[in-house]
Amino acid sequence: MAENSEPIVRIRNLSKAYRRGTQVIPVLTGINFDIARGEFVALMGPSGSGKSTLLNLIAGIDSADQGSIQVADVEITSLGESDLARWRAGSVGFIFQFYNLIPVLTAFENVELPLLLTHLDRRERREHVEAVLNVVGLADRMDHYPAQLSGGQQQRVAIARAIVTDPEILVADEPTGDLDRASAEEILQLMDRLVQAFGKTVIMVTHDPRAAEKAHIIRHLEKGELSVT
Amino acid sequence: MFLLKYILRNLFRHRLRSVLTVVGIAVAVLAFGLLRTLVGLWYSGAEHASDTRLVTRNSISLVFPLPISYLERIRGVPGVTTVSYGSWFGAYYKEPKNFFANYAIEPKGYMELYPEFTLSPQEKNDFLLDRKGCIVGQRLAKTYGWKVGDLITLKGTIYPGQWEFVLRGIYHGREKATEERILLFHWDYLNEAMRQTVPRRADQVGYFIVGVKKPELASEVALAIDSLFKNSLAETLTETEKAFHMGFVSMTEAIMIAIQIVSYMVIAIIMVVAANTMAMTARERIGEYATLKTLGFKGWHLAGLIFGESVIISFLGGLLGVAATFPAASWIETELAQFFPYFSVSGETLLLELLAALSVGVVSGIFPTWRGATIRIADGLKRIG
Numbered sequence: 081m082a083e084n085s086e087p088i089v090r091i092r093n094l095s096k097a098y099r100r101g102t103q104v105i106p107v108l109t110g111i112n113f114d115i116a117r118g119e120f121v122a123l124m125g126p127s128g129s130g131k132s133t134l135l136n137l138i139a140g141i142d143s144a145d146q147g148s149i150q151v152a153d154v155e156i157t158s159l160g161e162s163d164l165a166r167w168r169a170g171s172v173g174f175i176f177q178f179y180n181l182i183p184v185l186t187a188f189e190n191v192e193l194p195l196l197l198t199h200l201d202r203r204e205r206r207e208h209v210e211a212v213l214n215v216v217g218l219a220d221r222m223d224h225y226p227a228q229l230s231g232g233q234q235q236r237v238a239i240a241r242a243i244v245t246d247p248e249i250l251v252a253d254e255p256t257g258d259l260d261r262a263s264a265e266e267i268l269q270l271m272d273r274l275v276q277a278f279g280k281t282v283i284m285v286t287h288d289p290r291a292a293e294k295a296h297i298i299r300h301l302e303k304g305e306l307s308v309t
Numbered sequence: 310m311f312l313l314k315y316i317l318r319n320l321f322r323h324r325l326r327s328v329l330t331v332v333g334i335a336v337a338v339l340a341f342g343l344l345r346t347l348v349g350l351w352y353s354g355a356e357h358a359s360d361t362r363l364v365t366r367n368s369i370s371l372v373f374p375l376p377i378s379y380l381e382r383i384r385g386v387p388g389v390t391t392v393s394y395g396s397w398f399g400a401y402y403k404e405p406k407n408f409f410a411n412y413a414i415e416p417k418g419y420m421e422l423y424p425e426f427t428l429s430p431q432e433k434n435d436f437l438l439d440r441k442g443c444i445v446g447q448r449l450a451k452t453y454g455w456k457v458g459d460l461i462t463l464k465g466t467i468y469p470g471q472w473e474f475v476l477r478g479i480y481h482g483r484e485k486a487t488e489e490r491i492l493l494f495h496w497d498y499l500n501e502a503m504r505q506t507v508p509r510r511a512d513q514v515g516y517f518i519v520g521v522k523k524p525e526l527a528s529e530v531a532l533a534i535d536s537l538f539k540n541s542l543a544e545t546l547t548e549t550e551k552a553f554h555m556g557f558v559s560m561t562e563a564i565m566i567a568i569q570i571v572s573y574m575v576i577a578i579i580m581v582v583a584a585n586t587m588a589m590t591a592r593e594r595i596g597e598y599a600t601l602k603t604l605g606f607k608g609w610h611l612a613g614l615i616f617g618e619s620v621i622i623s624f625l626g627g628l629l630g631v632a633a634t635f636p637a638a639s640w641i642e643t644e645l646a647q648f649f650p651y652f653s654v655s656g657e658t659l660l661l662e663l664l665a666a667l668s669v670g671v672v673s674g675i676f677p678t679w680r681g682a683t684i685r686i687a688d689g690l691k692r693i694g
Contacts, residue, residue, distance in 0.1 A: 141603055141686040162607065169605025178693050180600040184318035196311050197605045241604075 087114035088248060088281050089138060094147035096133055107133045109304040111147070115249075120275045120282045122295035129301040131285045132253055138283060139172050139251045140164045152248045169197045173242030173280075175252035175271075179234040181226040187213065187237045188222035194245045212240040216270060232263030239270060243280070250274065252284040256291050268294045312610070316617045323590075327622060330586050334626025334666055335633060337579035342634045342662045343641070344572035346654050348565050352558055357486040358550040360524040362422060363531055365517040366553075368546040371397075374513035375543050377500075386533045388526040389519055393418030395496060396515035400463035400472060402453060409449055411463065411492040413499040422520050425483040426493075432457065432478030440498050442477035446489030450479045463492075468499065470506075485651050519547070576665045584673035587619045591677035598681045599689020608682035615681045619674030620667065627666020631659050 094111040097104050107130040123131040136142035140156045149156050181190045195205045213219045216236040256264035274280040292298050300307045367373035384392045395414035436442045459476045474494050482489045503511040521530045531547035538545045598611050634654050642652040
């Protein structure tokens with residue numbers, strides 16, 4: 081835990097609304113929120129409360145209507161499309177509910193994907209990929225395709241892909257939502273290890289109270305507003 | 310390199326769909342090539358016509374004859390080297406379906422004027438000496454299994470009755486475009502029979518073939534010939550062999566234009582089908598594209614993926630279509646020889662086939678590429694699960 085350290089994520093007056101035809105539906109209203117470096121934060125709340133939207137905004141895959149989001153001193157709301165893509169590639173690791181692996185690529189190739197956008201040569205990329213596959217315990221499955229892996233193993237590959245570029249933050253949207261209890265527990269332990277052993281900052285959206293228990297801080301979103309647990 | 314690997318693996322993701330798309334494009338490209346070749350062949354007779362040969366016929370219509378007495382007057386026109394003549398005979402062999410071109414001709418002048426019909430000296434001599442003799446092109450001889458010395462009986466239509474000929478020679482075309490499905494026999498043989506059976510049809514020819522010294526004299530000689538017979542009972546129309554052929558071709562020009570339109574329509578249809586397939590493929594993979602964008606890949610990376618796949622599928626279809634063109638052309642040349650003296654696909658047509666396939670790939674890839682490259686990440690990710 082790093083409760084008193086400088087925040088890596090600083091959110092101020094963040095608002096976001098969706099438009100359906102002429103109707104404006106507010107999702108987030110005046111959110112103020114800091115996340116310290118090395119923290120494991122869980123965002124909880126009922127469906128439609130805006131937790132995934134908040135996660136997407138922090139990760140730079142959606143744009144805010146108003147407010148500021150600073151991640152490691154980078155004001156991401158002012159970045160253009162291209163700069164945002166470059167920032168995401170280097171600063172954010174993504175873990176999705178359905179793993180989002182590319183089915184025609186092997187575990188190794190899936191993990192290698194983010195490194196293709198760096199200046200690393202082939203040998204360096206191989207070293208990085210093998211190292212993170214070792215961390216998630218799948219070094220012996222690197223030539224397997226996603227369809228040849230269990231759900232838990234696929235999520236571990238996705239985690240390896242998320243950490244291979246050594247990003248500032250990891251964002252996880254319901255990372256255990258598609259897994260059985262045993263696999264979910266493995267994934268949560270792995271995420272906890274990333275925080276404890278590697279000092280990663282993890283922001284996780286979840287419906288599952290057991291998953292949220294692993295986090296240092298749980299934040300509840302209700303009708304677009306945050307509360308602290 | 311990664312993009313190429315990814316594209317190639319995507320190609321085999323839905324094997325049946327990819328194979329059907331490739332085959333569809335191949336068939337369209339093949340049809341385009343064959344139809345284009347067909348149109349080209351239709352005009353090839355005119356294109357290969359000699360520019361030192363003129364055709365003199367009745368100015369009213371080709372079906373009206375000219376008196377043989379015109380021969381010497383035409384021969385006397387300055388610039389004329391050789392004159393021969395002939396009549397369309399229009400008979401068939403055994404059954405009406407065995408129809409081919411057959412003409413009654415004056416053989417000596419004809420052989421001089423048509424050096425592209427090559428015969429051995431022996432065969433040529435035998436033909437010239439035998440009034441009942443005939444010669445045929447090697448394709449025609451091959452079709453009916455005729456050999457030199459065979460007795461061939463044709464059933465007349467314009468000139469009724471059974472007509473017997475002795476095959477004295479089998480000519481070979483000097484060029485590929487030379488028609489080798491013709492039977493030629495002595496006009497004298499026909500005229501003699503007419504004198505005996507229908508005297509009013511005797512001493513008449515369908516046309517004169519006039520050789521001129523050089524191409525530049527063609528129009529001058531044509532005018533001179535026609536002026537000779539102005540205000541006579543059978544006025545003439547003299548034109549170059551090319552113009553004469555084009556007269557026939559122009560009668561069917563509307564059909565040829567229709568065939569050309571069909572060839573382009575075939576490509577347009579496959580373009581729409583391929584575009585639909587690519588749009589379907591891109592729609593299915595929109596979640597993957599959103600994931601790639603999330604990881605930091607940019608629109609142009611995705612454009613390369615989708616566009617590359619579209620172009621590679623179309624190019625494979627094009628290659629298959631081009632490869633299939635050769636056996637298809639060979640089959641047409643063999644099986645439909647009565648319609649096409651030869652059926653060779655030009656290099657230009659093969660190139661156009663490939664270009665057509667590529668254009669299918671480019672056009673069908675535009676919309677899916679735009680859609681995939683501009684997808685909002687959050688929207689794309691919602692499609693997963």
